Amino acid sequence: MVTESKIMKNTLKVGMIAVSVAVLSTSAAEVTGKIKLVGDAPPAREITPILADKFCGPLHTSPVMTRTYLVGADKGLANVCVYIKAGIPAGKTYAVPTTKPLIDQIGCMYEPFISAAMVGQTIDIKNSDSFMHNVNCQAKINKGFNFAQAQKGQVNGKTFDKAELAVKLICNVHPWMSGYVHIFDHPFFAVSDKNGHFTISGDLPDGKYTVEANHLKSGTVTGDIEIKGGKATLNLDLAVK
Amino acid sequence: MVPPNQSRALFRFTVLVVLATLGLVCIGGLVTSKGVGMSVPDWPTSFGYNMFALPVSTWMTGGIFDEHTHRLWASTVGLLVVLLTRWIGGIESRKSLAIIGLVEFGMGLTLVASFGIRWKGEGHFLMGIGSVVLLAAACPWKSLPTSKTAIRLSWLAFWLVQAQGSLGGLRVVLDQWAVAGTTGGVLFGMIHGCLGQLFFALVAALAIHLSSAWKPTTWQPVLPLSLTLPVLTLSLVFGQLLLGLVMRHQHAGLAVHDLPLAYGQVWPDLAPEDLARYSRQRDEIEPVTAFQIRIHVLHRINAIVASLAVLTLFLKTRFLPKGHLLSRLSQIWLALIGVQFLLGILTVYWNKPADIATAHVAVGTLSLATGLISFWVAALTCSNPFSSVSSFQKSSNRVTPTSVGHPHPVT
Numbered sequence: 001m002v003t004e005s006k007i008m009k010n011t012l013k014v015g016m017i018a019v020s021v022a023v024l025s026t027s028a029a030e031v032t033g034k035i036k037l038v039g040d041a042p043p044a045r046e047i048t049p050i051l052a053d054k055f056c057g058p059l060h061t062s063p064v065m066t067r068t069y070l071v072g073a074d075k076g077l078a079n080v081c082v083y084i085k086a087g088i089p090a091g092k093t094y095a096v097p098t099t100k101p102l103i104d105q106i107g108c109m110y111e112p113f114i115s116a117a118m119v120g121q122t123i124d125i126k127n128s129d130s131f132m133h134n135v136n137c138q139a140k141i142n143k144g145f146n147f148a149q150a151q152k153g154q155v156n157g158k159t160f161d162k163a164e165l166a167v168k169l170i171c172n173v174h175p176w177m178s179g180y181v182h183i184f185d186h187p188f189f190a191v192s193d194k195n196g197h198f199t200i201s202g203d204l205p206d207g208k209y210t211v212e213a214n215h216l217k218s219g220t221v222t223g224d225i226e227i228k229g230g231k232a233t234l235n236l237d238l239a240v241k
Numbered sequence: 242m243v244p245p246n247q248s249r250a251l252f253r254f255t256v257l258v259v260l261a262t263l264g265l266v267c268i269g270g271l272v273t274s275k276g277v278g279m280s281v282p283d284w285p286t287s288f289g290y291n292m293f294a295l296p297v298s299t300w301m302t303g304g305i306f307d308e309h310t311h312r313l314w315a316s317t318v319g320l321l322v323v324l325l326t327r328w329i330g331g332i333e334s335r336k337s338l339a340i341i342g343l344v345e346f347g348m349g350l351t352l353v354a355s356f357g358i359r360w361k362g363e364g365h366f367l368m369g370i371g372s373v374v375l376l377a378a379a380c381p382w383k384s385l386p387t388s389k390t391a392i393r394l395s396w397l398a399f400w401l402v403q404a405q406g407s408l409g410g411l412r413v414v415l416d417q418w419a420v421a422g423t424t425g426g427v428l429f430g431m432i433h434g435c436l437g438q439l440f441f442a443l444v445a446a447l448a449i450h451l452s453s454a455w456k457p458t459t460w461q462p463v464l465p466l467s468l469t470l471p472v473l474t475l476s477l478v479f480g481q482l483l484l485g486l487v488m489r490h491q492h493a494g495l496a497v498h499d500l501p502l503a504y505g506q507v508w509p510d511l512a513p514e515d516l517a518r519y520s521r522q523r524d525e526i527e528p529v530t531a532f533q534i535r536i537h538v539l540h541r542i543n544a545i546v547a548s549l550a551v552l553t554l555f556l557k558t559r560f561l562p563k564g565h566l567l568s569r570l571s572q573i574w575l576a577l578i579g580v581q582f583l584l585g586i587l588t589v590y591w592n593k594p595a596d597i598a599t600a601h602v603a604v605g606t607l608s609l610a611t612g613l614i615s616f617w618v619a620a621l622t623c624s625n626p627f628s629s630v631s632s633f634q635k636s637s638n639r640v641t642p643t644s645v646g647h648p649h650p651v652t
């Protein structure tokens with residue numbers, strides 16, 4: 001009996017060591033920063049047909065505007081997709097995140113406008129309106145699709161097989177409705193929030209990396225970082241185009 | 242042959258087909274202008290329903306209204322054209338219609354039963370149209386056959402309307418299929434858009450042929466008439482239509498937003514840095530391509546050339562005898578081109594409102610039809626024996642003395 005409990009204790013110890021080693025090697029790094037817009041963004045335009053539509057109009061009390069440039073506090077630029085472009089250990093494969101990004105069709109608009117997901121990661125596409133939308137995916141590298149969502153609350157999970165930037169989703173029932181999703185073959189990406197802040201976190205060992213920021217209208221900009229002790233910061237500027 | 246009251250009724254029915262087709266071109270144009278073609282993802286079903294049984298509430302939602310109405314309207318035009326073929330062909334056409342109907346129904350059944358999901362739609366479509374053709378064949382009414390030309394044209398319309406329906410379906414079913422650097426949606430959409438306008442020109446020509454204005458034996462040329470100018474003008478207008486077609490389906494309608502110059506130049510610079518600059522000036526997220534700009538500017542340049550050709554034809558045909566159909570047609574053509582030019586400018590100037598862009602397509606279609614009929618009338622006039630003296634005397638008030646001394650080809 002004594003020997004048995006000893007063995008158990010030892011296995012426990014070995015197990016704990018294994019876990020702590022694992023935690024160390026899955027170096028939970030965090031890259032944070034802010035994307036700023038240089039120059040004055042052209043004013044947003046009103047999406048006029050939305051208020052004219054018999055079903056969509058009543059869902060809005062104020063004019064709905066285009067979202068080409070969304071600039072927040074201190075020139076922070078929203079909807080920029082930021083991702084590790086180079087430096088990821090070659091040959092390493094990463095588990096697909098189990099979280100499911102949600103793309104919601106609500107008030108005849110896509111929310112969020114810009115999303116990101118990993119190859120194989122399920123994206124939930126939802127209709128929160130009480131009438132029909134069709135989800136027409138205009139992928140160029142991946143396989144596109146087009147299906148109708150008639151029911152309020154209907155959710156369809158979709159995955160993509162290949163990395164592709166700016167896969168466009170449109171609704172032809174309401175042709176002003178569009179959204180984009182960026183697909184990566186690794187999990188190191190983020191979309192900047194309303195004030196331009198982003199956080200990329202995950203299993204990135206200390207070392208040098210290239211980070212790229214992509215804005216649909218303004219284009220891309222890259223910057224170099226060095227992750228030290230699991231941390232790095234990077235601020236990037238994008239110019240009005 | 243055909244009693245006059247029956248031929249008048251036939252003419253009226255053909256005019257109905259022409260008007261229904263014009264309406265169909267307008268709704269089809271609206272579907273493209275608004276970009277709502279794929280709001281109904283399936284075909285010939287609509288959201289899985291038999292298309293004639295789609296709940297009204299779904300039909301009335303956003304762009305579904307345009308797309309589904311286009312499908313229903315097209316089915317009606319198909320039905321009308323099959324009946325027209327039966328009417329014009331007389332009782333003799335019943336046998337052919339019965340055979341065709343049976344073959345189509347059988348082919349449809351085979352496609353549905355033994356081929357994959359991709360061909361199921363086409364199969365149901367064939368079964369549907371086969372039934373309509375069989376119905377026309379079963380029609381016992383003893384309409385008498387009309388002219389050989391009318392019969393030929395009606396059979397052409399019969400086949401074209403079915404091809405047009407299938408192409409519309411393929412445009413939906415193969416929307417995302419990658420072909421020749423583009424997609425099935427764009428490719429079949431363009432063929433469908435082009436054939437639709439040619440189909441309109443065909444039924445319009447048929448209607449004119451059945452009308453009381455069709456008196457080819459009286460179309461004597463005053464002077465030797467040449468077909469060169471009508472052919473050239475028609476080609477330029479058809480070329481213009483093709484450029485417009487590519488422009489619409491490649492979303493190049495607003496590739497150039499200034500007028501009359503393009504980005505301040507007659508032919509804009511198209512180096513990558515220029516394109517980047519142009520894209521920056523646009524509201525749209527997607528950048529503008531060199532191809533889009535080229536097509537757009539070519540459409541503008543050819544608009545001027547084609548309009549001048551129509552004007553020249555108008556001026557030349559003023560020397561035809563009074564009341565000659567060709568001179569009336571070229572007046573109409575000139576008026577249409579004028580309106581068309583204005584609508585084109587307004588399309589750009591007002592940032593392509595769907596109704597204006599669609600009106601531009603509709604008037605373009607009328608212009609093509611007028612050109613085609615003009616060419617036909619000119620060809621028939623040319624084939625009449627040239628009797629300069631007699632017809633000259635009839636229309637002497639139209640011809641100046643100098644042109645008598647030096648007969649040169651008119652038009």
Ligand code: HEM
Nearest residue numbers: 434481482485486489494544581582585586588598602605
């Ligand atoms: C005068 C002779 C003209 C003719 C016969 C003509 C014909 C056409 C046709 C048939 C189409 C549509 C094709 C289709 O979708 O099936 C089209 C499209 C178009 N045309 Fe013209 N056009 C003419 C002049 C012009 C001019 C002067 C302008 C402007 C400067 C113009 C601007 C456009 C534009 C912007 C479109 C595309 C509209 C869209 O994307 O919805 N056109 N044209």
Ligand SMILES: [Cu+2]
Nearest residue numbers: 133171173174
């Ligand atoms: Cu929608």
